Amino acid sequence: MRIFPTNFYQLLPRQITRSIIFHGKREYRNLFLTFDDGPHEICTPAILECLKELKIPASFFILGENAVRFPEIIKQIQMDGHIIGIHGYTHQSFFFLKSASIREQIEKTQNHIELFLGKKISFFRPPYGRFGWNTVRIVRQQGLKIVLWDILPGDYKLNRTISAIVDQVVMQIRGGSIIVFHDNLKNPDKLVKSLIQIHQQAVIEGYRFVSLEKLTND
Numbered sequence: 001m002r003i004f005p006t007n008f009y010q011l012l013p014r015q016i017t018r019s020i021i022f023h024g025k026r027e028y029r030n031l032f033l034t035f036d037d038g039p040h041e042i043c044t045p046a047i048l049e050c051l052k053e054l055k056i057p058a059s060f061f062i063l064g065e066n067a068v069r070f071p072e073i074i075k076q077i078q079m080d081g082h083i084i085g086i087h088g089y090t091h092q093s094f095f096f097l098k099s100a101s102i103r104e105q106i107e108k109t110q111n112h113i114e115l116f117l118g119k120k121i122s123f124f125r126p127p128y129g130r131f132g133w134n135t136v137r138i139v140r141q142q143g144l145k146i147v148l149w150d151i152l153p154g155d156y157k158l159n160r161t162i163s164a165i166v167d168q169v170v171m172q173i174r175g176g177s178i179i180v181f182h183d184n185l186k187n188p189d190k191l192v193k194s195l196i197q198i199h200q201q202a203v204i205e206g207y208r209f210v211s212l213e214k215l216t217n218d
C-alpha cells in the first residue's frame with residue numbers, strides 16, 4: 001500500500017523530515033499499534049473488542065468520509081481511550097494533489113472530527129504513505145505531525161496468512177516500532193487472530209504496547 005519504501009523519506013533533507021515520524025525511540029521496548037482506512041462497520045468494532053480484551057491502546061488513522069458514515073464507531077474509539085488520527089477525507093495519494101486539495105482533504109476531516117469529539121487531533125498519515133513538500137507544509141500549519149511506520153505486515157493482501165503476518169511482525173519488531181494494519185477488511189477474523197498472537201509474542205519478548213501520545217512525550 002505504499003509506493004516509496006519508508007527509507008526513501010530518510011534520504012530527504014532534515015528540514016523536510018523533522019516533522020515525519022517513522023518510529024519511536026529505539027531504547028525503550030515500546031510498540032505502537034496503528035490502523036488505517038477505517039472506521040468500518042464490521043472490522044473496527046471487532047478490532048476494538050480485541051484491543052479491549054488485550055488491554056492495549058492503539059491509534060486509528062481514519063478517513064473523513066467513513067467517519068461521517070459511522071459516527072458511533074468514532075465515539076467508541078474515543079471512549080475506549082484510543083487515539084484518532086487523520087488519513088485523509090477520501091483515500092487518494094497526496095503526492096500529485098494540488099495544495100488546495102491537500103488542505104481540503106486534511107481540514108475537512110480535522111474540522112469534522114475535532115468538532116464532533118471536542119478534542120484536538122495531533123497526528124496525520126497520508127494514504128499509501130505518499131506525499132510531497134506541500135503536504136509537509138500544510139500539515140505543519142494545521143498543527144499535525146506526520147506518522148508513518150516501520151512495520152507493514154500486508155494484512156490487506158487476501159492471500160496473506162495469519163502466520164505470515166505474525167512471523168513478519170515478530171521478526172521485525174524493535175523498540176519504538178510503529179506497526180500498521182488496516183481496519184477496513186471485510187473479514188476481521190484474520191486480523192484479530194494475528195493481533196492476539198503478536199501481542200502474546202511481544203509480551204514474552206518484553207515489549208509493551210503504548211499510545212502514540214508517548215511518541216511525543218518520551
Ligand SMILES: [Zn+2]
Binds near residue numbers: 001036037087127
Ligand atoms: Zn490507507
